Amino acid sequence: MRGDVPWRRALLAAILLAVTAPACESSEAGRSGAAQPEIVRIWRGAAPGSETWTGDEVELDAELPVSGKVHIVTNVSNPTLTVFRPEGPAASRTAVVVLPGGAFRALAWDMDGLEVGRWLAARGVTAFVLKYRVRPPGDEAPTGPESFDAFLARTEPARRLAVADAVQALRLVRADTAKYGIAPDRVGMIGFSAGAIVTMDAALAPDPATRPDFAVSVYGAMPAAQAPAAGAPPVFVVAAQDDPQVPSRKSVEIYQAWTRAGLPAELHLYEKGGHGFGMRPRGLAADKWPLALEAWLQARGLLGGRSSGR
Template sequence: MFLLACVLLHGTCLAAQTTLDLWPGVAPGSEHWRQHEVVTRGTPLGTVVTNVVTPTLTVYLPDPAQASGAGVIVAPGGYCIALAIDREGNEVARWLQQRGIAAFVLKYRTQEKREPGIPKNLDMDRACRYGIADAVQAIKLVRRHAKAWGVAPGRVGIVGFSAGGMVASGALLQTDAATRPDFAALIYGAPFGAMPAIPAKLPPVFMAWAQDDPIARDAVATFHEVLLKAGTRPEAHIFSAGGHGFGMHIQGTSSDHWIEEFHDWLQAQGFLQRARPPAATPHDHTMPD
């Protein structure tokens, strides 16, 4: 069941469909998880979610009259132990929705958080593997409902932030090409564990990070080089400042405009080209005699 809500943005009421479970029943691999999801509001990052056991999609559909046919799954970051669901999720989705792009915020499964802060010796490959499985499932789900949601099945992409970028890259690098997204955007995110194998003929990739990011800069730059050596030509935007986790936070740096540049890239790649209605024929009864 879809629960409808109205989000007010710049004076316009935009519909958001929420509480769409990602998997039918318990998500595979977490059948014995017993942690309880925690939602913490009012943090410096906005709302943060931890201990996610049941992954969901929050669906933001644009006005059908403005819909481009593109769909973007949004994967927030947080070391795969938490999700910055506002700055790197809902705020991104609303921005895309207002510009005719269907957006789907992925609340993916996270490793149980038992203590404050980041666990020492965190194994990112282990922590993010469930998020990667959820991202692949989200791509399948959006394609399955593409017609109902006004999305072209061949224009389903994913954007991930920080650890969400690792989740997005995991979907991008699937060995089965049919399960990959049609494009991927990695925002200060990349594989933070062992470097995966790079398949041939990957979909288009957009990357953005800041030079003063002490957390992700080196890993993202390394992944960029690995993609280049594998024959992929990712578009890279390297900002002089912005730090880590800038998301939709306005700081007065050039990184504030990453999402406009992502939008321009989508346009240049042809993902935002609205389908034209078929040309009328002499036998078209809508034509005047």
């Protein structure tokens, strides 16, 4: 990632402000009259590896150049799942764990999380939005340009915790399939930016028990060049050519790795879109990617209760 681009500067400024700002009312709790989603803690007691973390969770709104107003959460030490259940006869037996982005230092909670959860639930999918562990940047934050590989190396400890939370979330969802009316072999994962890197980490896991059954990477990357294991899940990949944060070639590398392994993959690469566009329309061709995702899910039998076709 490049430390000097406007999007990253705005996000880091918002995160640094959050260190001293009081926690605001939850973006879900503040929705008067709206049904409150279920929130589930994923670990019993303190999450392993961050037992010494202190300080309250912080929320604030930031104005980002690409996305507009975004609700940001940081200093998360108690990971949770926010559950969006579909209603009516359209409900399928498919579930998706949603991982927001935020450079492993914060979470774009509404844009990459809650909005995606509602979109999935409206299409019959039970969505579990993961609030994984993140902390505001400290002395290790870059002060100038930074390559994407340097970003991955610098944030590896934070990424390991996020991957642990994602795998635990998968285990929890699969253990509660009867409660949520879902099938244990229809649990997918969608991630955005840093969340997409974690999603690909999970998709590349050698143990099927720790892999999602399908994976969606939105302006993300594989953490390292490696071949997916036999039986790795189908992937759906989205990026923009003009992304200043995560090079679009990283999304191409995911597609190529899956193709070389003879595994199902679909790539949607748009000319314009930048980084952090979420599902918000901006009058660009990239606005249509959720329609392509819906068609992909339908074609794989993941909507409407049909077999996944894996």
